[in-house]
Amino acid sequence: MSENYTALYEQHKKAGASFTDFGGWQMPLKYESELAEHHAVRNAAGLFDLSHMGEVWVAGPEAAAFLDYALAGKLSAVAVGKAKYSLICNADGGIIDDLITYRRADDKFLVVPNAGNAKVVAAALKERASGFDVLVEDASAETSLIAVQGPNAEAILLKLVPAEQHALVTELKYYAAVEVTIAGDELLLARTGYTGEDGFEIYIPNVDAAGLWESLLAAGEGHGLIPAGLAARDSLRLEAGMPLYGNELSRHVNAYAAGLGPVVSLAKESDFVGKEALAAIKAAGVGSTIGQKLVGLKGTGRRAARAHYSVLKDGSLIGEVTSGQPSPTLGYPVALAYVDVEHSAVGTVVDVDLRGKAEPFEVVALPFYKRQK
Amino acid sequence: MSKVVAELKYSAEHEWVAADGSGPVGIGISAVAADALGDIVYVDLPEVGSTVTAGETCGEVESTKSVSDLYSPVTGEVTEINDAVVGDPALINNDPYGEGWLFKVAATEEGPLMSAEEYAAANGGEL
Incomplete structure (x- = not known):
C-alpha cells in the first residue's frame, strides 16, 4: 500500500x-x-x-551553472519566467528522470520531477551540488x-x-x-x-x-x-505522444533511443553528468542507424496493443510495446514501442503479438493527436 | 460498491449466469468486473453455434485501461450473442445485468458457480 x-x-x-x-x-x-x-x-x-x-528548489549565485552540470539541457539559456523540459541522466547516459525546470529568477529555479523519482532526483541534485554555491531544497512534501x-x-x-x-x-x-x-x-x-x-x-x-x-x-x-x-x-x-517515465523512459534507456536527442545539449560549454556517454551513444548512431528507437504504432483492427507485448516482423521479434490502448479521441488503437531502427520508418507495417495472435500495426509519426490552434 | 444481483449465479472469473430452468442460459459479466475494467471499448464474443467449455476462455473484454479474458461459466452450444453490445460495448458498463448481457448457451453442464451472497462476500459487491 x-x-x-x-x-x-x-x-x-x-x-x-x-x-x-x-x-x-x-x-x-x-x-x-x-x-x-x-x-x-x-x-x-x-x-x-x-x-x-x-518540487525541488535550486537557489544561489551558481544555480544556472549547477543545473547546466546536473541536467542534460542548457538551463542557463532559459529566460526568467520560462520553463524547459529536460532530463537528469546517469554517468552512463541512462535516464534518471524527465523533468520540467522553471526559471523563477536569475539565481532561482524550480525543478519538477515525477512522483516516483522525486526523492532520487532531489538526492542526485544535492550530491551533484557539491562544489557549487547553490542550495537544493526538496519542497515536495x-x-x-x-x-x-x-x-x-x-x-x-x-x-x-x-x-x-x-x-x-x-x-x-x-x-x-x-x-x-x-x-x-x-x-x-x-x-x-x-x-x-x-x-x-x-x-x-x-x-x-x-x-x-x-x-x-x-x-x-x-x-x-x-x-x-x-x-x-x-x-x-x-x-499526445508524450513519454511516461517507467514505460518509455528508464535508467536503461538513453535520450537518443527515446527520441529525446534534441533535449540533450552536447553543445553547451560546460560538462554535465552523462555528457561523455551520450556523445558516444550519439556518435555510434543509436536510435538512428543502430539499436532501437521509440515509435508510434497505429492499430488497423480494434484490439489494442498493451505494454510489454512483443513487436514482430515476419515472425521475428523486433521490439516491445511500452504503452498502448484504444485512443478515445481517434477511435483506433495507438501504442508506443521500441523497435529495431531498420523497421522504424513511418509507414512500415509490423505485427504486435496480441495474446497469441499477430495483428498488424503501422508505424506512424508522433504525436497521434495534435490540437487545432 | 458494485451491484450484485440476487437472482443470478456467479463464477470466480466474474461471469454471471441467468438460469430459469428452461432454455438457454444468459451470460454476462458482473458489475464488479465491469467497474474494475473501466470503460469497455471492445468485446470479442464466441460465435453462434460454437461450443464453449466451463472454465475456458471464449472471448475477451477490452477497456481503455486493460484487457481481460472472458471465461465461459458453463459448457454447451452458443445459441445467441448480443449484437448490440458488440456495436456499443459501453452497454456493459451501463447495464451489466440487463442490456449488457453477452451471450446465451444451451448448457449441458455448469462450472463451479457461487450464489449472489457468496460472490458478493468474496468480491466486495453489494446485494
Whole structure:
C-alpha cells in the first residue's frame, strides 16, 4: 500500500474516485468514467491533482551553472519566467528522470520531477551540488500541484483572477510561469501540461490546496469542467505522444533511443553528468542507424496493443510495446514501442503479438493527436 | 460498491449466469468486473453455434485501461450473442445485468458457480 496521500484525498473520496497506487501515492484513477474525463479535457476542461509530483528548489549565485552540470539541457539559456523540459541522466547516459525546470529568477529555479523519482532526483541534485554555491531544497512534501487542462481552462481560471491581472494569464506563453493571485492567494501559475491541450498547472501550499480545488470546480460550472484521474491523464498523454517515465523512459534507456536527442545539449560549454556517454551513444548512431528507437504504432483492427507485448516482423521479434490502448479521441488503437531502427520508418507495417495472435500495426509519426490552434 | 444481483449465479472469473430452468442460459459479466475494467471499448464474443467449455476462455473484454479474458461459466452450444453490445460495448458498463448481457448457451453442464451472497462476500459487491 502507498504511504502517501495528497492534501486533496478527501476531495477525491467525496467525488467517488477509485484510487490507484502511483509512485508510492494513493491517487485518483478515475471518478466516474475515464472516457468521459478524457473527452472533457479534449472538449472542455479537466481538473487534475498532481500533488504527487516533486518540487525541488535550486537557489544561489551558481544555480544556472549547477543545473547546466546536473541536467542534460542548457538551463542557463532559459529566460526568467520560462520553463524547459529536460532530463537528469546517469554517468552512463541512462535516464534518471524527465523533468520540467522553471526559471523563477536569475539565481532561482524550480525543478519538477515525477512522483516516483522525486526523492532520487532531489538526492542526485544535492550530491551533484557539491562544489557549487547553490542550495537544493526538496519542497515536495509541502507543495500541492493542481492542473486545469482543456480548451476552457483559461476561461475558468480567469474567473478566479482579479481583472487587473487577467493579461498575465491570457498573455502567458506555453512553457512559461508567472505569480498570479488565484482565489485570493498569490500562487505560481504555469502554462504547461501533459495532455496535448492548452492548460495550466498551479503550485500551492498543501494547506490551501483543498480550497483552491473547490474554487476551481465552482468556477468550472457551466464550462464543462470535471475532475479527471490518472487513467485519463495516461490516455491523454499517450495520444499526445508524450513519454511516461517507467514505460518509455528508464535508467536503461538513453535520450537518443527515446527520441529525446534534441533535449540533450552536447553543445553547451560546460560538462554535465552523462555528457561523455551520450556523445558516444550519439556518435555510434543509436536510435538512428543502430539499436532501437521509440515509435508510434497505429492499430488497423480494434484490439489494442498493451505494454510489454512483443513487436514482430515476419515472425521475428523486433521490439516491445511500452504503452498502448484504444485512443478515445481517434477511435483506433495507438501504442508506443521500441523497435529495431531498420523497421522504424513511418509507414512500415509490423505485427504486435496480441495474446497469441499477430495483428498488424503501422508505424506512424508522433504525436497521434495534435490540437487545432 | 458494485451491484450484485440476487437472482443470478456467479463464477470466480466474474461471469454471471441467468438460469430459469428452461432454455438457454444468459451470460454476462458482473458489475464488479465491469467497474474494475473501466470503460469497455471492445468485446470479442464466441460465435453462434460454437461450443464453449466451463472454465475456458471464449472471448475477451477490452477497456481503455486493460484487457481481460472472458471465461465461459458453463459448457454447451452458443445459441445467441448480443449484437448490440458488440456495436456499443459501453452497454456493459451501463447495464451489466440487463442490456449488457453477452451471450446465451444451451448448457449441458455448469462450472463451479457461487450464489449472489457468496460472490458478493468474496468480491466486495453489494446485494
